[in-house]
Amino acid sequence: MTSDVWGGCAIVGVGETDYVRGGDRHVCDLILDAAIEAISDAGLTPAHIDGIIPPPGYMSTEEIAAHLGVPDVAYHASILMGGASPTASLQTAAMAIAAGVADTFLICMGWNGYSALRPKPDARPTKRTMNLGPMGETVRNLYAPYGLMSAAQHYSLYLRHYVERYGVPEDAAAAVALTCRDHAQLNRKALMRGRPLTRDEYDAAPFIAEPLRKFDCCVETDCATAIVVTSIERARDLPHPPAVYLGGAEGHPQPADEIANRPDLLELGIHRAAPRAFARAGIAPTDVDVLEIYDCFTYVVLLQLEALGYAEPGDAASFVADGNIGLEGRYPMNTHGGLLSQGHCWGLNHVVEATRQLRGTADAQVPDAEVALVTGYGDLGDGSVAILGKDR
């Protein structure tokens, strides 16, 4: 059976661990915890799963299938775009479902983002590693020899340029950081719940790599999330209202594997993905009710809001300063707290939150949310967009 790619499938199950620092769960257990929860939430069993998109590293499709007892994997794919991977995965699942190659996908993400990356006294390291894809070679050979080893440092090469070119005020970045922290106070699983952030604290925090201060950077966490995606026909028979995948896209800057030699340092993957995604979904930016924007760094959020058409280039400051992105605003953003304050699960936590918003079951629920837009952002500027909506 074949059907439409856009609007032909829906998210029917979600799973999410706590967002923690340290703890005794092995990374494989985190991933499987989320997967089990997502399959159960969908009202399905592993026997219904015939497509798997595994995390970029840590665990393979074959292992996930074996540990869950998935009897017949008809299709799998690994998407390697760093933090843009999970949101881009929806596109792959939608195409495979529409083509009749597989019917029901498990997409999962999980890692020891706190415990495994750098030595820490209370951490449980793992011998398993993430797949750095194209980024590994570039950083190892071109950036790390100059001491540029973290994403904050690599991204600062163009974020500094962004600030210089447009005079982006620190107020704009602070608005993003504080909004995410505010929303995290309402999310029962957010790492930063109970730890509100003031503007004074934001201003007093040290720079990591200019223009990024400490609270412009997302929080390292140990966590996992998973979703189940199936055809719209099957979705209508399952327990939850489907979150329909209306359209989505990925995009890559040129060259994608290196920052320094791009003709325009601010022409990123999201700039190519956004118009494709809106065209496929058949909607305009103003049709969106909720924004879940990949927030590895505050300034990256500002750039994406501009690329999506919510502000002119360089002017996201006025968009976020107008109160648009708060819960009472026109475009409530990162209603779960985002990577900045809920936790860093490569943006699949944004997809989970968007699904809950459309079901009407989010901790910080936006009234009557009908369309949610999610972005992914990763590696050296790859981008992805997913537009989800209620079944009509």
Next chain:
Amino acid sequence: MSRPTKTYVPSPEWIVLDWHHACIETDALCIQQCDKCGRWRHPPRRCCPDCFSDSYEFRPVAGTGSVRSLAVSHRSLDPGWNERAPYAVLLVELDEGPSVLAATDLCPAEIEIGQPVDLTTERRSDDFSLVWANPR
């Protein structure tokens, strides 16, 4: 500020290694140039992005350029560089066109976008040379 001597030095391979060997042999900054259309390109690539030719050579460049952007790090996981924090790494656009990352002896506050700089290379191993950019 004295230059750090103990920092991470990679062991590149393939065409990135060819680039470093060219810099070391000539004791100058070399950049890859297309044999067919003459376009300079960096980092090293198999094919020319303009004409698709995969015939190329690494040749010395003038060693002049201007600051396009910079990364000002207030910490680095590399202890050698971390000692200099806050320190700047320059993104320099060469007069031939391509851009390179370069260490600098300048303090972050002394650097202006568009500032002209001269580039030199420092041999750090048989297979790796570090690029430096400083005011002429």
